[in-house]
Amino acid sequence: MADFLQLVIAGLATGAIYALAAIGFTLLWQTSQTINFAQGEFVMLPAFFALVAMKMLDLPFSLAALVAIAVAMLVLGVIFKTVIVDPLIRQGVLPLVISTIAVGLLLKDGTKEFYSAEAQPFPTMLPDTLVDVLGVKISLAQLGVLGVALATILALQWFLAGTRTGRQMQATAQNPTVARILGVPVERMVLYTFLINAGLAAIASLLVSPIYLAKFSNGETLGLTAFVAAIVGGFNQVRGAIVGGLLVGVIDNLAAAYVSSSYRQALPLALLVLIILFRPQGLLGRREERAV
Amino acid sequence: MSRGLQLALLLIVAAVLVLAPLGLQRYGIYILTLWLVTAVAALGVNLIVGYAGQETLAQAAFLGIGAYTTALLTQAGLPFGLAFLAAGAASFVVGLLIGFPALRVQKHYLAFVTLAFSVFVWLVIRNEEWLTGGVMGIRDIERPTIAGLKLRPAAFFYWFVLAISAVLTFVMWWLVRSPWGRAFTALRENPIRAESIGVDVRSYKLLAFAIGSAYGGFAGALYAPLVEFIDPAPFALGPSLLFLLMVVVGGSGSFLGPFIGAAVAVLLPEWLRFAESYYLLIYALLVIVMMAFCPTGIVGLAKRMLALRRRPAARASAGDTKPLALEEAKP
Numbered sequence: 375m376a377d378f379l380q381l382v383i384a385g386l387a388t389g390a391i392y393a394l395a396a397i398g399f400t401l402l403w404q405t406s407q408t409i410n411f412a413q414g415e416f417v418m419l420p421a422f423f424a425l426v427a428m429k430m431l432d433l434p435f436s437l438a439a440l441v442a443i444a445v446a447m448l449v450l451g452v453i454f455k456t457v458i459v460d461p462l463i464r465q466g467v468l469p470l471v472i473s474t475i476a477v478g479l480l481l482k483d484g485t486k487e488f489y490s491a492e493a494q495p496f497p498t499m500l501p502d503t504l505v506d507v508l509g510v511k512i513s514l515a516q517l518g519v520l521g522v523a524l525a526t527i528l529a530l531q532w533f534l535a536g537t538r539t540g541r542q543m544q545a546t547a548q549n550p551t552v553a554r555i556l557g558v559p560v561e562r563m564v565l566y567t568f569l570i571n572a573g574l575a576a577i578a579s580l581l582v583s584p585i586y587l588a589k590f591s592n593g594e595t596l597g598l599t600a601f602v603a604a605i606v607g608g609f610n611q612v613r614g615a616i617v618g619g620l621l622v623g624v625i626d627n628l629a630a631a632y633v634s635s636s637y638r639q640a641l642p643l644a645l646l647v648l649i650i651l652f653r654p655q656g657l658l659g660r661r662e663e664r665a666v
Numbered sequence: 667m668s669r670g671l672q673l674a675l676l677l678i679v680a681a682v683l684v685l686a687p688l689g690l691q692r693y694g695i696y697i698l699t700l701w702l703v704t705a706v707a708a709l710g711v712n713l714i715v716g717y718a719g720q721e722t723l724a725q726a727a728f729l730g731i732g733a734y735t736t737a738l739l740t741q742a743g744l745p746f747g748l749a750f751l752a753a754g755a756a757s758f759v760v761g762l763l764i765g766f767p768a769l770r771v772q773k774h775y776l777a778f779v780t781l782a783f784s785v786f787v788w789l790v791i792r793n794e795e796w797l798t799g800g801v802m803g804i805r806d807i808e809r810p811t812i813a814g815l816k817l818r819p820a821a822f823f824y825w826f827v828l829a830i831s832a833v834l835t836f837v838m839w840w841l842v843r844s845p846w847g848r849a850f851t852a853l854r855e856n857p858i859r860a861e862s863i864g865v866d867v868r869s870y871k872l873l874a875f876a877i878g879s880a881y882g883g884f885a886g887a888l889y890a891p892l893v894e895f896i897d898p899a900p901f902a903l904g905p906s907l908l909f910l911l912m913v914v915v916g917g918s919g920s921f922l923g924p925f926i927g928a929a930v931a932v933l934l935p936e937w938l939r940f941a942e943s944y945y946l947l948i949y950a951l952l953v954i955v956m957m958a959f960c961p962t963g964i965v966g967l968a969k970r971m972l973a974l975r976r977r978p979a980a981r982a983s984a985g986d987t988k989p990l991a992l993e994e995a996k997p
Binding site: 647 | 715719721764767768770771774775777778779781782783785786789793903904907910911914918943944946947949950951953954957958961
């Protein structure tokens, strides 16, 4: 039982990271019709920004982390929006989808060529010591990951539901035309979505890299997991992505321990097929209407 | 272009393709054969992306299914012809199985399911060592023998692949021109309207995906004897993404697109030898620029330029080539 709880907590910790990536992905899809197939690379890259800041600028980890988040918001938020998405969305959905796939390739191979093809060790915020909580041994680092991820999610939820700007963003996501008529600065809201997505990806990157090491090819699995988390939870809302992420993290950890670790990466396919067959709108999703 | 001119052009291209190996070294013939194999797989992707308006991220996985089926069956003593058909059939059936759930829901779900499927196939090939040899792969795959003639020499095998590719190309050409194929265009342009006038959208998309995937299987069946050694690497997710990109670069939804896209994908690494590993970066940049300025690909670009030359007065209407992407109907 103690083992089981330990696995669940470790699963919740990685799941909370997947949730961060999945929330950004969902927000972007809902607000700007951008299906970002480079989302996995968005989570892979910021860790390297932090590594560069530490190695080249000799910054301590805490400062380097802030630098990484800022650079990510600039590059993966503002530049991604203005250079890639804005010109391409005019050409239609398929060209944009294709371009995000190309962006993914670009970031992945760019990291490999210009930084390193080797997996890089990455510092943790909290030491990896075990603490005893009611007889269950839990790693402090995992608790730290869980804490930061949950705090980020709570802050985001508060922002979206509790502030005027957040509610304007939700209005933009649900119906841009009506939002514009009601005086919501839609363009600015879309930009905020890109910034939030980049920020979430950067935090996810800083949290996940100590666990999986920072490697150029991490994006494949991370991206796939984020997509699956978003789909499992249901695309219509942020809550869905949170539940989806946590669930995928826990199932992933349990399956690796009790079923087979060599087929761990096959889990997304199994989950996807199950959810599509039995609950296509996702666990928390609403059915979407179609119009001609 | 008049019909006579088209026919003449086709004959010239056919003649060039048949005679090409006579003027080429062994390696040149290999590249040419690789182009044909890639083009067959790309034809399949084009049916799925260009005609049925779906996205597949698993064509390399189907290539793998075809390649391993062929390698295993021929090494078990079966003739190549049977193995070839089995490769196509296996990919077709697997395509039906994963397409069926994916196409029940909204657009783009096929992309996610094929993405996950890609990872799964790669895992199976790598992990099931008893069957696939794992990372060690399968070596010494024999090239087929026709009527006692061994197709070992590069040129012979090239002609063999050329003949099969020609047949597969003709079948695809007939398919997209048949009433059945025209329904695809209808459902790409407006799926909901197509549905309302009686096109069974879901089964059409499913069949398109399965047939397109079968082309991947056929390409794999030709790929295995071409390279004579297969391991998991060429069937991973990365190559699947490249298949999708090459079709779009060539011009998705146009019949020549896949051939041109395949040529770019096969030749670009050869031309960019000096840039070594940077070629993927250059390719990715090229794709983005292409999508931003000419989403109809190289074929669309060529058409646009021809139109400009032919009627400079009608310049304004040159840009009105049909955009191939579907704008998703907003609720």
